[in-house]
Amino acid sequence: MRINPRCSVNKETQVYLVGAGPGDTGLITVKGLKCLQKADVVLYDKLVNVELLKEAPEDAELIYVGKQKGSHLLPQEQINQLLAEKACLGRIVVRLKGGDPFVFGRGGEEAEYLQSQSIPFEIVPGVTAGFAAAAYAGIPVTHRDCTTSVTLVTGHAKGESAEEPKLNWSSLALGEGTLVFYMGLSNLNTICRELMANGRSDATPLAIISRATTDDQLTMTTTLGNACQDVAEINVPTPAVIIVGEVVSMRDQLRWFDRNQD
Ligand SMILES: C[S@@+](CC[C@H](N)C(=O)[O-])C[C@H]1O[C@@H](n2cnc3c(N)ncnc32)[C@H](O)[C@@H]1O
Numbered sequence: 001m002r003i004n005p006r007c008s009v010n011k012e013t014q015v016y017l018v019g020a021g022p023g024d025t026g027l028i029t030v031k032g033l034k035c036l037q038k039a040d041v042v043l044y045d046k047l048v049n050v051e052l053l054k055e056a057p058e059d060a061e062l063i064y065v066g067k068q069k070g071s072h073l074l075p076q077e078q079i080n081q082l083l084a085e086k087a088c089l090g091r092i093v094v095r096l097k098g099g100d101p102f103v104f105g106r107g108g109e110e111a112e113y114l115q116s117q118s119i120p121f122e123i124v125p126g127v128t129a130g131f132a133a134a135a136y137a138g139i140p141v142t143h144r145d146c147t148t149s150v151t152l153v154t155g156h157a158k159g160e161s162a163e164e165p166k167l168n169w170s171s172l173a174l175g176e177g178t179l180v181f182y183m184g185l186s187n188l189n190t191i192c193r194e195l196m197a198n199g200r201s202d203a204t205p206l207a208i209i210s211r212a213t214t215d216d217q218l219t220m221t222t223t224l225g226n227a228c229q230d231v232a233e234i235n236v237p238t239p240a241v242i243i244v245g246e247v248v249s250m251r252d253q254l255r256w257f258d259r260n261q262d
Pocket of ligand 1 (some may be wrong): 022023038047080081097099100102103104127128129130133181182183184209210211212213215240243
């Protein structure tokens with residue numbers, strides 16, 4: 001990659017877009033941890049477990065950019081510019097993002113911006129919340145007996161109203177594939193209604209996993225037909241993922257995390 005001529009870069013200069021994982025600090029990758037340990041600057045999001053920041057050098061600059069649904073402390077354009085600005089000072093910059101940077105994490109937009117500025121970057125994948133939540137809830141997202149596919153879906157697509165995400169419901173409802181919805185809790189009503197209207201049985205098992213992989217993990221299981229009523233009865237904290245599919249019923253046998261906590 002051609003180095004940006006306006007930057008005082010040296011060969012150490014690099015932006016690392018690092019996935020911090022879903023919450024359990026043990027779920028960051030070894031490579032991600034090594035990046036953090038040599039960082040001069042760390043820009044981190046709301047969903048990052050702040051315990052991980054202790055891994056950065058004592059004199060590292062830690063910048064909270066506070067991204068969460070509906071409220072960005074800094075708009076995305078300013079985050080992009082800040083990344084470039086810090087890198088252009090010749091610093092090792094870690095952009096620490098919850099889960100995986102490329103799964104509903106705007107990592108693609110940040111990488112595009114860095115590329116447009118000719119600033120060198122690397123992407124360090126992370127364990128995405130949907131897969132981690134499923135694993136910690138004892139729900140195999142695929143299983144030869146039930147399903148051969150899994151789809152990650154946003155419950156809150158770009159530019160659409162919070163109430164009505166415009167998804168291709170007929171293709172999502174089709175077949176038996178597992179669906180994992182991110183940012184979907186506030187649209188649970190729409191999700192259940194559209195999946196049933198497009199052919200999924202109201203008896204399809206559904207799980208909601210909140211604060212996955214942390215000591216506060218809360219897992220509830222219900223069905224597509226009963227989910228809204230059941231959720232109304234308890235206050236489910238965010239962040240949460242919604243898993244729809246027959247695999248959810250395997251939790252009865254395979255739940256291990258909350259069983260170990262009992
Ligand atoms: C903006 S997306 C970021 C996803 C992230 N890049 C990833 O790969 O996990 C935020 C959504 O991820 C999900 N999420 C993140 N961390 C979670 C956790 N610990 N437990 C449950 N859901 C989580 C929620 O659906 C939340 O609304």
